[in-house]
Amino acid sequence: xxxxxxxxxxxxxxxxxxxxxxxxxxxxxxxxxxxxxxxxxxxxxxxxxxxxxxxxxxxxxxxxxxxxxxxxxxxxxxxxxxxxxxxxxxxxxxxxxxxxxxxxxxxxxxxxxxxxxxxxxxxxxxxxxxxxxxxxxxxxxxxxxxxxxxxxxxxxxxxxxxxxxxxxxxxxxxxxxxxxxxxxxxxxxxxxxxxxxxxxxxxxxxxxxxxxxxxxxxxxxxxxxxxxxxxxxxxxxxxxxxxxxxxxxxxxxxxxxxxxxxxxxxxxxxxxxxxxxxxxxxxxxxxxxxxxxxxxxxxxxxxxxxxxxxxxxxxxxxxxxxxxxxx
Amino acid sequence: xxxxxxxxxxxxxxxxxxxxxxxxxxxxxxxxxxxxxxxxxxxxxxxxxxxxxxxxxxxxxxxxxxxxxxxxxxxxxxxxxxxxxxxxxxxxxxxxxxxxxxxxxxxxxxxxxxxxxxxxxxxxxxxxxxxxxxxxxxxxxxxxxxxxxxxxxxxxxxxxxxxxxxxxxxxxxxxxxxxxxxxxxxxxxxxxxxxxxxxxxxxxxxxxxxxxxxxxxxxxxxxxxxxxxxxxxxxxxxxxxxxxxxxxx
Numbered sequence: 080x081x082x083x084x085x086x087x088x089x090x091x092x093x094x095x096x097x098x099x100x101x102x103x104x105x106x107x108x109x110x111x112x113x114x115x116x117x118x119x120x121x122x123x124x125x126x127x128x129x130x131x132x133x134x135x136x137x138x139x140x141x142x143x144x145x146x147x148x149x150x151x152x153x154x155x156x157x158x159x160x161x162x163x164x165x166x167x168x169x170x171x172x173x174x175x176x177x178x179x180x181x182x183x184x185x186x187x188x189x190x191x192x193x194x195x196x197x198x199x200x201x202x203x204x205x206x207x208x209x210x211x212x213x214x215x216x217x218x219x220x221x222x223x224x225x226x227x228x229x230x231x232x233x234x235x236x237x238x239x240x241x242x243x244x245x246x247x248x249x250x251x252x253x254x255x256x257x258x259x260x261x262x263x264x265x266x267x268x269x270x271x272x273x274x275x276x277x278x279x280x281x282x283x284x285x286x287x288x289x290x291x292x293x294x295x296x297x298x299x300x301x302x303x304x305x306x307x308x309x310x311x312x313x314x315x316x317x318x319x320x321x322x323x324x325x326x327x328x329x330x331x332x333x334x335x336x337x338x339x340x341x342x343x344x345x346x347x348x349x350x351x352x353x354x355x356x357x358x359x360x361x362x363x364x365x366x367x368x369x370x371x372x373x374x375x376x377x378x379x380x381x382x383x384x385x386x387x388x389x390x391x392x393x394x395x396x397x398x399x400x401x402x403x404x405x406x
Numbered sequence: 407x408x409x410x411x412x413x414x415x416x417x418x419x420x421x422x423x424x425x426x427x428x429x430x431x432x433x434x435x436x437x438x439x440x441x442x443x444x445x446x447x448x449x450x451x452x453x454x455x456x457x458x459x460x461x462x463x464x465x466x467x468x469x470x471x472x473x474x475x476x477x478x479x480x481x482x483x484x485x486x487x488x489x490x491x492x493x494x495x496x497x498x499x500x501x502x503x504x505x506x507x508x509x510x511x512x513x514x515x516x517x518x519x520x521x522x523x524x525x526x527x528x529x530x531x532x533x534x535x536x537x538x539x540x541x542x543x544x545x546x547x548x549x550x551x552x553x554x555x556x557x558x559x560x561x562x563x564x565x566x567x568x569x570x571x572x573x574x575x576x577x578x579x580x581x582x583x584x585x586x587x588x589x590x591x592x593x594x595x596x597x598x599x600x601x602x603x604x605x606x607x608x609x610x611x612x613x614x615x616x617x618x619x620x621x622x623x624x625x626x627x628x629x630x631x632x633x634x635x636x637x638x639x640x641x642x643x644x645x646x647x648x649x650x651x652x653x654x655x
Binding site: 271272274275276277278279280282283286287289290291292293294295296297298301304403 | 458460479480481482484485490492496497498499500501505506508509510512513514516517518519520521522523524525526528531567570571
């Protein structure tokens with residue numbers, strides 16, 4: 080079964096860039112953008128999958144991290160374009176439009192936010208954890224709405240997509256390859272982490288917290304670190320998402336965004352390495368195919384989600400590659 | 407006499423009006439098996455919970471390795487060397503027996519914040535864990551998910567995990583429960599050798615095992631210790647016979 084999962088993973092890993100390349104070759108930049116959207120949502124979900132899939136932490140507030148990344152990209156882009164400083168006093172800090180710097184800032188800010196949110200929310204579990212993470216995300220959402228300097232309810236338009244050394248990010252294929260490269264990097268890091276000592280402790284904490292404590296590992300610390308790494312990955316995806324749409328707005332911080340990330344993981348396969356990729360492909364295809372037919376496409380998505388939850392707990396990966404196996 | 411490894415003084419714990427632990431004092435000395443017996447509802451498990459740190463006591467003190475551990479949580483007490491098994495087997499159900507023990511070895515090495523190297527390629531972790539499984543006689547079941555193990559096998563796995571912690575004291579909560587007579591006999595022989603590694607506070611309903619193993623027995627009734635002594639003292643003690651052993655002796 081493990082080998083079959085590997086084959087499925089390789090197939091999924093190839094399909095997305097193959098479609099992007101083909102679309103680019105045929106002069107269809109719209110489909111390249113669709114593939115980029117898949118890669119970025121998958122990246123965000125890889126982050127959440129670490130907390131939710133491996134750690135069993137149903138965070139209903141990951142839009143907070145996604146939005147932090149988005150606003151970081153938007154704010155940097157705006158200041159860089161207007162050539163105004165990010166901070167005027169006490170020291171002048173100029174903005175940059177370099178993506179790697181923006182990703183780093185996104186990850187650091189989101190990591191700090193995750194530290195604070197995690198310290199409070201991880202003391203609870205179940206519904207309380209879901210509600211507290213949601214509450215924090217909503218706080219940040221309303222903060223963004225009431226912050227006129229950066230667009231308030233209207234959000235921030237990004238006039239010039241941020242840049243990457245040696246790459247023309249305005250070319251849709253180049254930008255796709257950046258997003259896809261980061262996705263592969265995150266997937267690799269996820270797989271290493273899952274099989275590491277930390278991953279073992281994290282997965283054991285999900286299965287049996289009391290047991291983990293009784294052998295001398297502190298579950299709270301394990302979960303906190305996982306939650307922080309998770310938020311950091313999702314934030315980088317948020318920065319890319321803002322650059323893709325050339326827009327960062329409160330919608331990136333909304334609860335429905337958090338919900339979409341969860342839906343995506345459940346569709347693809349919770350805790351599975353390529354679950355987020357499978358989920359993002361399904362989600363974006365549904366959005367595109369059904370969204371063209373009816374405004375209420377999410378109704379059909381809901382029905383499919385219901386079927387997955389009731390009949391196929393492993394999501395698409397579970398369907399294709401069978402049940403998960405622990406060594 | 408050597409310093410006791412675990413020393414409990416005047417411990418009290420109430421749930422509302424119910425005194426679950428009532429002025430309990432108890433020592434666990436190096437090299438001994440100290441059995442704690444008592445009828446159902448006597449407060450044995452409540453006492454274990456307080457020693458392990460899952461419950462906080464209301465008053466009194468618990469010293470472990472010469473240090474007052476009253477303020478410490480479950481994990482730090484385990485790190486100090488308190489190897490506990492659970493009355494109801496409590497394992498990571500999706501993990502194989504081997505991975506469960508590997509987790510304990512990892513905890514004992516004190517290094518769960520390593521993010522990159524695969525555990526299954528970590529020979530030191532794996533070999534130590536296999537040794538532990540071998541010692542409890544579970545090596546041939548190493549790759550079975552712990553949820554799929556029999557009740558008795560899970561008990562053995564619990565002990566293997568406690569062993570992997572290299573503990574300074576064992577806290578065994580009814581290790582014989584659910585084992586067949588054959589298994590109980592084997593486990594009794596094993597625990598007999600284990601006392602040389604670290605002293606054992608043994609909670610057990612199987613009186614044959616208790617009488618065969620215990621250096622000392624404490625009898626807990628309604629949260630109070632009514633007698634502590636050698637096997638013979640306890641057998642002869644009229645209070646104990648009345649309160650607990652009844653016609654079973």
